[in-house]
Amino acid sequence: MIVRRALRATKRMLRSAGLGDPGVYLDFSNRLTSAKHVDAMLTRIADVVEAWLSSQAIIPNLVAFDVRQEVRGFFASYLSSPFRAAVGGSRFNKILWLTLLAKALRPTVIIDSGTYAGASAWALSLGVPDARILSFDIDLSQLRLRQPNCEYFQCDWFTHDLAKFDLSRSLCYFDDHVDQVRRVLEARERNIPFAVFDDDLPVSCFAVMAPSPARLPKLEFIGDPSLEHGEVVEWLWNGSPRRWIVDKNYLEKGRAAIKAAERLPDLGAITGIRVMSPKLVALCPNAG
Ligand SMILES: C[S@@+](CC[C@H](N)C(=O)[O-])C[C@H]1O[C@@H](n2cnc3c(N)ncnc32)[C@H](O)[C@@H]1O
Numbered sequence: 687m688i689v690r691r692a693l694r695a696t697k698r699m700l701r702s703a704g705l706g707d708p709g710v711y712l713d714f715s716n717r718l719t720s721a722k723h724v725d726a727m728l729t730r731i732a733d734v735v736e737a738w739l740s741s742q743a744i745i746p747n748l749v750a751f752d753v754r755q756e757v758r759g760f761f762a763s764y765l766s767s768p769f770r771a772a773v774g775g776s777r778f779n780k781i782l783w784l785t786l787l788a789k790a791l792r793p794t795v796i797i798d799s800g801t802y803a804g805a806s807a808w809a810l811s812l813g814v815p816d817a818r819i820l821s822f823d824i825d826l827s828q829l830r831l832r833q834p835n836c837e838y839f840q841c842d843w844f845t846h847d848l849a850k851f852d853l854s855r856s857l858c859y860f861d862d863h864v865d866q867v868r869r870v871l872e873a874r875e876r877n878i879p880f881a882v883f884d885d886d887l888p889v890s891c892f893a894v895m896a897p898s899p900a901r902l903p904k905l906e907f908i909g910d911p912s913l914e915h916g917e918v919v920e921w922l923w924n925g926s927p928r929r930w931i932v933d934k935n936y937l938e939k940g941r942a943a944i945k946a947a948e949r950l951p952d953l954g955a956i957t958g959i960r961v962m963s964p965k966l967v968a969l970c971p972n973a974g
Pocket of ligand 1: 776781799800801802803804805806807822823824825841842843861862863864
C-alpha cells in the first residue's frame with residue numbers, strides 16, 4: 687500500500703514536471719489474465735530455460751527437474767509474494783533464474799550476499815527447501831520475509847566463519863554492489879564451486895548503477911579490450927564526476943580464478959520486464 691502510494695506520488699510529480707508517465711508499475715500489476723495466454727507465456731519461458739539447460743556446458747552434473755512445473759509454480763508464488771518490485775530489487779526474471787539454478791545445481795549450502803528485502807533468499811529457498819541458506823547484508827532493516835531454512839546475518843559474508851560447513855556443493859549469489867573481482871577471489875579462496883552475479887554490467891552501461899567506484903570492477907570488465915592498464919574511466923553520477931583507474935593485474939587475477947562463465951538467457955522479451963540477466967560462474971578450485 688505504502689509502495690503504491692509512493693509510486694502514484696512519483697508519477698504525479700514527474701507528470702507535473704513535464705516528464706510524462708514514467709510507466710512505473712510493480713512487476714505484473716498490469717498483466718495477462720486469460721489462462722490460455724498466461725500459460726503460453728510460461729511455456730515460452732520454460733522452453734528458453736530448457737534449451738539453455740540442455741545446451742550449457744558449465745554445470746557438469748545437472749539435476750533434471752520439471753522446468754514447466756517449476757516456472758508455473760514460481761509465477762503463482764511470485765504474484766502473492768511481497769517482492770514484486772517496480773524498480774531495483776531482483777525482479778521476476780532474475781529471481782526465477784535463482785529458483786531454477788538452485789534446482790539444477792542442488793547445492794547443500796547457499797550464500798546469499800545482499801539480502802535487502804529477502805527476495806533472493808526466498809527464491810533460492812523455493813529451489814532447494816532442504817539446503818542451508820546463509821543470507822548476508824550490512825543492513826538488514828529492509829528484510830520483509832524470513833525463510834525457515836535461511837539464517838540472516840548483518841555483516842559481510844567474508845567476515846563470517848564458515849569452517850563448520852562442507853562447501854564442496856555450495857553456491858554463492860552476489861547481489862551486493864561490491865567489486866565483483868573481489869567476490870570471485872573470495873569465493874575461490876573458500877573453494878566454492880559456483881557463483882551467480884547480478885548487475886554484471888559492461889563498461890558501456892555500468893554508470894547507471896555506479897554511485898561509487900567501490901562497486902567496480904564488474905566481471906564484464908575482465909575481457910574488455912577497450913580497457914588499458916592505468917587509464918582512467920570517468921562517468922557522471924547525479925551530475926557529479928566519478929573515476930576509476932583500470933588495474934589490469936587485478937582483472938587478470940579475477941580471470942585466473944574463473945573456470946567458465948555464462949550469462950543466463952534474457953527473459954525480458956517474453957515477460958516485458960527489462961533487466962540484465964544474471965551471470966553463472968564456475969570457479970577454479972583453490973590450489974593453496
Ligand atoms: C540490490 S540489493 C539486494 C537485493 C536482494 N538480493 C533481492 O533479491 O532483492 C543490494 C544489497 O546489498 C547490500 N550490501 C551492501 N554492501 C554489502 C556487503 N558488503 N555485504 C552484503 N550486503 C551488502 C545493501 O545493503 C543492499 O541491501
